[in-house]
Every structure is written in C-alpha cells, then in structure tokens.
Amino acid sequence: MADAMIGVIGGSGLYEIDGLEGAEWQKVETPWGAPSDAILTGTLDGVKMAFLPRHGRGHVHSPTTVPYRANIDALKRLGVTDVISVSACGSFREEMAPGDFVIVDQFIDRTFAREKSFFGTGCVAHVSVAHPTCPRLGAACLEAAKDTGINVHNGGTYLAMEGPQFSTLAESKMYRDSWGADVIGMTNMPEAKLAREAELCYASVAMITDYDSWHPDHGEVDVTQIIATLMGNAAHARDMVAKLPALLGAERAPCPHGCDRALEYAILTAPEARDKTVMAKLDAVAGRLL
Template structure:
C-alpha cells in the first residue's frame, strides 16, 4: 500500500495553514519551473500535510501567472496522494449564497492562456476527465464540514474563466442559463494536471459573491469579495484541520481511477518518446514509464 499524504493549495484569502506542527518550508525544485511559493510541510494529528499558497505570499501571482505544472509536480515529488484545492468563487444560484462552501463535482474549462498538460509532442497522453473529483475525498470533506458545523453543499459545476477580470453581465447570464453553479479562475488546469499526476483532487469552492447576474448584486468588486473571504478563510482552516486529523495513513483506491489515471493513457511508442520530456516526467509519470 502507498502511504497517504494530504496536500492543500490555498486560494484567495488562504495564505497560511495554522495548526501544522514540526513545520519546515521547502523550495521544491521542479523541471517545470518555480512553484508559487515555498511549500510548508508538517503534521496535523500525526498526519503529514503539505500546504502551498496558490497566489504566493502577498498574493503576487495572477490566476494566469501561476505555474500550475510546477505546483502539481512539486506536490507529487513530496509524496502527496490527495490534494484539496481551496478556491474563492462566484455563484450562479440564489441558494448558493456568499459564505457557503460547495464541494463541486464537475468543471467547465474556459481558460485559454495556460499550459494545461505535462504531456505533449514527444510523449502524448490522454487521461480521462469524465469524473474529475475523487468521491472518497469529497466524502471526507463533507464529514469534516459536518463536524465543524460549516454550511456546505455537495455537487455543482464550476466554470473556470481566464480572468483576471470578472465576467461581463452577458457572460454571467449565459453561464447561469446553461445551469452551471459557480465561476472561478484557478481550478483549471490544476484539476487536469492533478489527474495526469495521479493525485486525487477535490475543490472546496468558497462562495464570495453572486457574480453580476443577480439584480441586487450587479457588479463584483474586490472590497466586498475580500470581506467574505476573511470569514471563509477561518472556516477553511478548521475544515482542513479536521480533515487531516481523520485522514487515512494508507492511500485509498479512488472509485473513479485517479490513483491509476496513466495506466492506459500514454499512446506514444517507447522508441518515439523524447528523452528530454521523459526526464521531466520522472515524478508525474514515473510509475508507468519505469514499468
């Protein structure tokens, strides 16, 4: 059995994770470039935890300027098996009000300026994204939220836009009409890269606003978003601490196959593979490339 290790990527408003003991900060070297920041590695209730602020210290990185590949590769190198993404989002549904947490189960990728795969020319791979979220990880998050009395909803589709601007009203109304639940700027390509790295992934979407479709909230501004983020961040820390305390010591098999996503994904013949790319894939795809 593989040892389980929990990783957490903190989004807007979540730049630290109090409660971690025996903490060390590590600048994990990645062939994909620099991570958003040093990774804080420690233990909660005897469980190993790795924490990375997605936007870096002081929120210096734009959603489009984050090196998602380096972040996921570094988590993989540290031994992370399960990754929780904390993300501030806007809501398309009246019942998903600011302050609520949503454990999403689907994504709609509307980003266009980001590197979205570890693979490419020289080693082509196609992983399944039909079910992008780990169901058992979501169940553990739901149990933690229940114990901490944090209001949450399970399920919903999260649209991921390029940003950094907020939506136009026409875009907001269009996404709402299609039945999507939420909109954010950072879950993609993060979720795709986690799947390629065979890391089980889940998003805790923390609602901060109603986007601009709502007749009583027809504009989104940073000031109002930050106010809600401060309340959400405290709940997020309690949620993660509870999750870590009850996390298994050994990795659980993922019902949707995230732990073995590369089993049949690589299509390039061994003789045709690019050695330089193979070297960069040592952590992400080492399990299958060394077989």
C-alpha cells in the same frame, strides 16, 4: 497500503493550521519551473500535510500566471497523495450564498492562455476527466465542512474563466442560465486536469464570496466585499482542513475510483519513439509507468 500525504492548495491563511507539527517551508525544484511559493510541510494528527499558496504569499501571481504544472509536480515530488483545492468563487445560485462552501464535482473550462498538460510532442497521453474530482476525497471534505458547521452544498459545476477581469453581465447570465454552471472562478483549471495526469486524487472546495454580476439585487462584483467575505471563509476553511487527517488517515489504500491509476492506458507514444528530454521532465508525474 501506502503513506498518505494531504496537499492543500489555497490562499492566504490556509497554510497556517494550528497544531501543525514540524512545520517547515520547503523550496521544491521542478522541471516545469518554480512553484508559486515554497511549500509548508508538517504533520497534523499523525498525517503528513503540505500547504501551497496558489498565488504565492503576498498574492504575486494572477490566475493566468500561476505555475500550475510546477505546483502539481512539486506536490507529487513531496509525496502528496491527495490534493484539496480551496478557492474563492462567485455563485450563480441564490441558495449558494456568500459564506457557503460548495464541493465541486464538475468543471467547464473556459481558460485559454495556460499550459494544460504535462504531455505533448515526444510523449502523448490522453487521460479521462469525465469525472474530474475524486468522490472519496470530496466526501471527506463534505463531512469535514459539516462537522465545522459550515453551510455546505454537495455537488456543483465550476465555470473556470481566464480572468483576471470578472464577467460581463451577459456572460454571467449565459453561464448561469444557458450553461447550467453553479459557481465561477479562475484557478481550478488546468489545476484539476494536471492533478489527474499526475495520478493524484483531487477535490475542489469553492468558498462563495459573491453572486457574480447576474443577481439583480447585488449588482456588479465588488472586490472590497469579496475580501471581507474571504477572510471569514478562510477561518472556516482552516477548521475544515484541520478535520481531514482524522477522516482520511495516515495510510492510503488504492483509490477506489482509479485516480491514482489514471495513466494506466493513457500514454500512446511507443516506448522507442518517446523523447528522452520529455521523459526526464515526467519523472515525478509519470514515474510509476515510465
């Protein structure tokens, strides 16, 4: 058994958890640059916690410019074992209404302007993301959401778009009708892929703010409406996160789904051919094997 540490990546209000003991903002340096912001660390109900504002306090990073590699590396360096991603999303399903939460279990990645891997020339690795979220962690988020009275849906496919603009009507209809996506957002990719490369368990909680542009009775996405719904969702998200320490515990057994061993057979570059500069950058992400 190892010490557990829950890392929460979210937006405004999701790093202000009542009862967080020893709360301290820590600046973390990484070989991939600076993370989005300092990271708030502390202990909640005997479990170590870390809260990272994905866009930075004051919302200074667009979905494209979020330093995803630095964020995941920084959490890993701090000792995080389990990452909970909480993000605002649009819905493609009538039953997934604004104010509802969705425990995401699949992704369609339509981003194109972001660095998506810690690995590359000098050290090549291929991890599986067939099942990109951790069922154990997702189940804990589901139970925590239900316990707070949130209307939560178990399972859903998240379409990750580049942004920062919202979808056209034609795109929205295609993602919903032809591709079978359930929610749409701009930030969970490459975040989920990088968490897998870093051997971190990852769960994604989508907070529904709108119906995107496909819905005939709701029209185009209105940012004012999104922000109003988001504020209510943030309060529910804080309640959900506050219940996770009791569900996950302070000690961590090996992940039954192998998330924490994702690199076991993934690194293909022979040891003698590996670039030492690249290897040095991977000290936190892949230090267990390298």
